[in-house]
Amino acid sequence: MTHDITLTVNGTEHELSVEPRTLLIHALRDEMGYTGPNVGCESSMCGACTVHLDGDAVKSCTLLAVQVDGAEVTTVEGLADDGEFHPIQQGFQEEHGLQCGYCTPGMMMTSLQLLEENPDPSEAEIREALEGNLCRCTGYQNIVRAVENAAETMRSQKQELAADGGGD
Amino acid sequence: MGVESKDAAEVDAADILGSAIERREDPALLTGDAEYTDDIQLPRMCHVAIKRSRHAHAAIEGIDTSAAEEMDGVVDVFTAEDLDVPGKLPVGWLLDTLKQVDHPILASERVRYQGDALAVVVAEERYLAHDAVGRIEVDYDILDAVTDPADALADDAPALHDDAAGNVAFDWEIGDREATDAAFEDADHVVGLDLENQLLIPNAMEPRAAVAEYNPSENELAVHMTTQNPHLHRLLMSGVIDHPEHKLRVRAPDVGGGFGSKIHHYADEALVAIAAKRVERPVKWQATRTETYLTDAQGRGHQTHAEIAVDDDGTIQGLRVDTKANLGAYLSTFAPSVPTYLYGTLLSGQYDIPTIHCAVEGAFTNVPPVDAYRGAGRPEASFVVERLVTLAARELGEDPAEFRRQNFVREFPHETPVAVVYDSGDYEKPLDRALEMLDYEEFRERQAEAREEGRYLGVGFSAYIEACGLAPSELAGQLGAQAGLWESSLVRFHPSGTVTAYVGTSGHGQGHQTTFAQIVANELGIDYDDVEVVEGDTDEIPQGMGTYGSRSAAVGGSALVKSSEKLVEKSREIAAHQLEVASEDVEFERGEFSVTGAPDRSIHIQAVAQQSYLAHDLPEGMEPGLEATSFYDPENFVFPFGVHAAVVEVDPASGEIDFERYVAVDDVGNQINPKIVEGQIHGGVAQGVGQALYEGAEYESNGQLLTGSMQDYTVPKAVQIPSMETDSTVTPSPVNPLGVKGVGEAGTIAAPQAVVNAVCDALEPFDVDHIDMPLKAETVWRATSETTVATDGGEE
Ligand code: FES
Ligand code: FES
Numbered sequence: 001m002t003h004d005i006t007l008t009v010n011g012t013e014h015e016l017s018v019e020p021r022t023l024l025i026h027a028l029r030d031e032m033g034y035t036g037p038n039v040g041c042e043s044s045m046c047g048a049c050t051v052h053l054d055g056d057a058v059k060s061c062t063l064l065a066v067q068v069d070g071a072e073v074t075t076v077e078g079l080a081d082d083g084e085f086h087p088i089q090q091g092f093q094e095e096h097g098l099q100c101g102y103c104t105p106g107m108m109m110t111s112l113q114l115l116e117e118n119p120d121p122s123e124a125e126i127r128e129a130l131e132g133n134l135c136r137c138t139g140y141q142n143i144v145r146a147v148e149n150a151a152e153t154m155r156s157q158k159q160e161l162a163a164d165g166g167g168d
Numbered sequence: 169m170g171v172e173s174k175d176a177a178e179v180d181a182a183d184i185l186g187s188a189i190e191r192r193e194d195p196a197l198l199t200g201d202a203e204y205t206d207d208i209q210l211p212r213m214c215h216v217a218i219k220r221s222r223h224a225h226a227a228i229e230g231i232d233t234s235a236a237e238e239m240d241g242v243v244d245v246f247t248a249e250d251l252d253v254p255g256k257l258p259v260g261w262l263l264d265t266l267k268q269v270d271h272p273i274l275a276s277e278r279v280r281y282q283g284d285a286l287a288v289v290v291a292e293e294r295y296l297a298h299d300a301v302g303r304i305e306v307d308y309d310i311l312d313a314v315t316d317p318a319d320a321l322a323d324d325a326p327a328l329h330d331d332a333a334g335n336v337a338f339d340w341e342i343g344d345r346e347a348t349d350a351a352f353e354d355a356d357h358v359v360g361l362d363l364e365n366q367l368l369i370p371n372a373m374e375p376r377a378a379v380a381e382y383n384p385s386e387n388e389l390a391v392h393m394t395t396q397n398p399h400l401h402r403l404l405m406s407g408v409i410d411h412p413e414h415k416l417r418v419r420a421p422d423v424g425g426g427f428g429s430k431i432h433h434y435a436d437e438a439l440v441a442i443a444a445k446r447v448e449r450p451v452k453w454q455a456t457r458t459e460t461y462l463t464d465a466q467g468r469g470h471q472t473h474a475e476i477a478v479d480d481d482g483t484i485q486g487l488r489v490d491t492k493a494n495l496g497a498y499l500s501t502f503a504p505s506v507p508t509y510l511y512g513t514l515l516s517g518q519y520d521i522p523t524i525h526c527a528v529e530g531a532f533t534n535v536p537p538v539d540a541y542r543g544a545g546r547p548e549a550s551f552v553v554e555r556l557v558t559l560a561a562r563e564l565g566e567d568p569a570e571f572r573r574q575n576f577v578r579e580f581p582h583e584t585p586v587a588v589v590y591d592s593g594d595y596e597k598p599l600d601r602a603l604e605m606l607d608y609e610e611f612r613e614r615q616a617e618a619r620e621e622g623r624y625l626g627v628g629f630s631a632y633i634e635a636c637g638l639a640p641s642e643l644a645g646q647l648g649a650q651a652g653l654w655e656s657s658l659v660r661f662h663p664s665g666t667v668t669a670y671v672g673t674s675g676h677g678q679g680h681q682t683t684f685a686q687i688v689a690n691e692l693g694i695d696y697d698d699v700e701v702v703e704g705d706t707d708e709i710p711q712g713m714g715t716y717g718s719r720s721a722a723v724g725g726s727a728l729v730k731s732s733e734k735l736v737e738k739s740r741e742i743a744a745h746q747l748e749v750a751s752e753d754v755e756f757e758r759g760e761f762s763v764t765g766a767p768d769r770s771i772h773i774q775a776v777a778q779q780s781y782l783a784h785d786l787p788e789g790m791e792p793g794l795e796a797t798s799f800y801d802p803e804n805f806v807f808p809f810g811v812h813a814a815v816v817e818v819d820p821a822s823g824e825i826d827f828e829r830y831v832a833v834d835d836v837g838n839q840i841n842p843k844i845v846e847g848q849i850h851g852g853v854a855q856g857v858g859q860a861l862y863e864g865a866e867y868e869s870n871g872q873l874l875t876g877s878m879q880d881y882t883v884p885k886a887v888q889i890p891s892m893e894t895d896s897t898v899t900p901s902p903v904n905p906l907g908v909k910g911v912g913e914a915g916t917i918a919a920p921q922a923v924v925n926a927v928c929d930a931l932e933p934f935d936v937d938h939i940d941m942p943l944k945a946e947t948v949w950r951a952t953s954e955t956t957v958a959t960d961g962g963e964e
Binding site: 131 | 173190191193194195197198202203204206207209294295371372373374375422423425427454676677678679843848851853854855877879883886887889
């Protein structure tokens with residue numbers, strides 16, 4: 001038995017038929033081809049599968065695709081804008097915040113949520129926020145720097161926007 | 169103190185080698201464009217799931233696959249009975265006393281660890297394959313299990329293999345027993361210690377996976393898999409599944425970390441290849457995290473009694489080590505080398521020790537095969553030496569840093585009593601720098617004041633040494649290696665002047681695309697952006713040995729230098745011919761060939777490349793084209809070194825450990841890309857701190873894995889890893905053309921004992937000599953409270 005659901009991923013609407021037990025991560029990866037989010041544990045421990053669901057960072061290995069019928073999902077593929085890196089991607093690149101890159105999509109999605117809630121986090125706050133994302137390669141130090149780097153860029157972008165009279 | 173990274177475009181060509189440029193592999197990894205094995209989708213692809221033993225030790229009375237076979241969408245199910253290939257995993261390192269035992273890819277009569285493979289299902293869909301595995305019935309006759317090496321070697325232990333009496337896999341020794349015993353008799357002090365280096369589960373974030381595709385009319389088989397060494401997998405797999413090596417392609421797409429766990433040949437990838445041939449459709453197997461806990465080769469697993477002999481004046485006279493090493497249920501690919509040649513040969517550490525003897529007994533147990541995990545043998549050795557020198561210093565009432573300094577090796581090359589020759593070193597420099605960074609004297613004052621207030625601070629040193637770039641092949645052969653340890657490369661100019669460099673290493677997070685392009689651009693004097701690097705595919709690069717043991721820069725990088733040099737030499741001939749001078753009169757600098765004394769008569773190497781393919785005007789008899797291959801066999805190991813120091817505060821009431829600082833000063837020889845070097849140190853330290861404080865595989869007495877998920881096995885989180893302060897000194901290696909040493913394992917080797925030494929230093933008032941890792945709060949609390957009781961009770 002399958003269910004017909006609709007998901008909007010990175011702005012594109014998808015209609016698909018899934019088994020009731022299909023995990024969101026597998027629907028994204030196997031059914032729709034968004035292979036950016038990765039599977040590291042299938043048990044909500046590692047965070048490699050983190051995506052944004054209606055604006056919140058969630059672990060897509062512990063949600064069923066049918067549960068999120070109608071939702072908007074952003075994956076790492078949706079971060080760059082017309083080939084321009086998002087500040088978080090730029091931060092990771094500049095600070096060498098990744099090695100094998102497997103944890104990286106999830107790391108960036110979680111970090112982004114942090115920066116939306118707290119635009120100027122301390123090192124301790126960043127480490128705390130990354131509690132649900134494991135990295136085996138970097139020792140986290142450069143990930144922390146990457147998030148600080150992105151925070152700074154995002155703050156100055158906001159300021160520029162405000163100076164342009166844009167505001168939020 | 170962090171290294172600032174740079175955009176390659178802003179780096180002057182002359183400075184490309186040694187610059188901290190941003191990695192070119194990152195954009196794909198940052199946008200989701202990277203291709204890991206599970207990202208591969210092929211038309212008509214099926215999914216494989218593997219039925220595994222639920223018991224650690226059992227006789228198999230029967231396997232019933234009929235219910236699975238009947239399911240809609242199940243394409244194939246097979247067990248050992250259905251195999252018509254050799255189906256046994258070989259061991260790649262032989263020791264004189266080694267008992268080679270059968271290691272079937274599918275067990276049929278007996279299982280020897282929880283997770284041993286029993287049957288394979290091929291199905292149309294991923295979930296369905298797992299469902300079908302659930303319907304396979306296995307009839308077990310459960311046997312007693314043993315998971316601890318000392319227990320396995322005891323008289324009454326359950327026997328694992330008929331042809332390995334007493335569960336002894338090998339008996340091995342190195343050094344001079346008699347001379348060492350004599351040194352111990354004569355010495356003023358002997359300090360001894362029992363220590364355990366616990367079993368670790370590597371936990372690369374990407375679980376192992378393979379996708380195989382088979383073309384029956386050509387008999388061509390391609391396996392895309394999570395590997396650190398595609399060529400070795402090709403060779404071994406070709407024998408296991410009986411497929412001609414030249415018709416087998418092994419390719420590593422992006423690989424999400426390895427740390428040793430993706431070196432070895434496992435049953436699973438061979439089974440996937442067999443499945444593809446059976447069903448004549450592409451098949452994919454993606455291990456679940458649970459499977460990686462059960463089946464990835466684990467690391468370490470040593471129980472050791474070690475002693476150091478020291479004179480009153482602080483001179484070390486000898487070292488005596490007795491180790492029981494856990495090898496798990498079967499011999500994994502390089503398993504016999506890890507607790508022997510990679511361990512015993514490093515026991516001299518940074519010290520000039522006149523006599524050493526080390527005996528190692530390898531034991532079969534009912535845990536997964538144990539093999540190389542980041543550092544492989546060297547962390548175990550360094551742990552033993554650095555714990556002992558710390559204790560010896562305490563026994564003599566000497567400062568641990570100065571005691572180390574006093575015994576450092578000072579002249580190079582230095583031959584140790586355990587059969588290796590250190591290439592180069594300057595051991596005092598990192599120590600001095602670390603002491604300076606720590607503000608050591610001030611720290612000791614602070615420590616004393618804190619103690620007055622009932623707060624326990626401690627500093628722990630680790631003056632580690634590592635052996636990288638295992639070599640030369642002839643020596644490796646004498647020691648039992650069943651493979652050469654050279655590296656191969658091909659550097660090819662295209663007619664337009666860009667270059668593709670192919671190399672037999674296979675990076676999986678180390679940034680080879682970047683560092684290797686830096687090397688080749690520097691050698692050829694062309695733009696970094698004009699160099700592309702290709703590795704990890706046996707169809708593109710005919711030969712190679714792969715990436716492990718921090719060999720990539722020292723051996724692979726040197727192979728690229730050799731090929732580049734050959735290209736420059738051929739180019740020089742062409743340039744001289746076209747400039748109408750003798751080749752001795754042509755100078756080469758930054759890509760330009762010019763006539764000595766007439767610098768405006770010149771031709772650029774990229775123009776030479778074009779000429780070489782035009783072939784209109786080449787020296788007489790010269791072949792057209794411009795490419796060169798080399799097989800580089802290093803003349804010796806390289807020996808990176810450094811000093812790491814941890815500063816902690818321990819709360820004896822709770823046993824909790826707080827990091828105050830972690831300082832790392834490493835000397836890895838010349839650095840090709842300091843940003844990448846720094847990143848490798850960070851990652852290594854995190855794994856070493858993980859071992860010291862959190863990690864460890866634990867088993868029930870029946871061999872069931874207790875730490876079988878990320879809930880139970882602590883892969884450290886960001887909040888659990890200290891901020892690191894890093895710096896480096898540079899002592900080039902004289903044994904390779906780049907002067908590099910190797911960095912991938914340094915942090916993992918250095919960190920555990922830095923942390924344990926720091927905790928023991930903090931707890932000195934409690935007379936705590938040693939605590940076994942991981943230093944969980946409860947363990948630490950017990951150690952402190954027990955000694956308090958003992959002191960109070962006046963028992964000592
Ligand atoms: S795969 Fe979802 S948290 Fe690990
Ligand atoms: S970069 Fe490899 S796991 Fe984080």
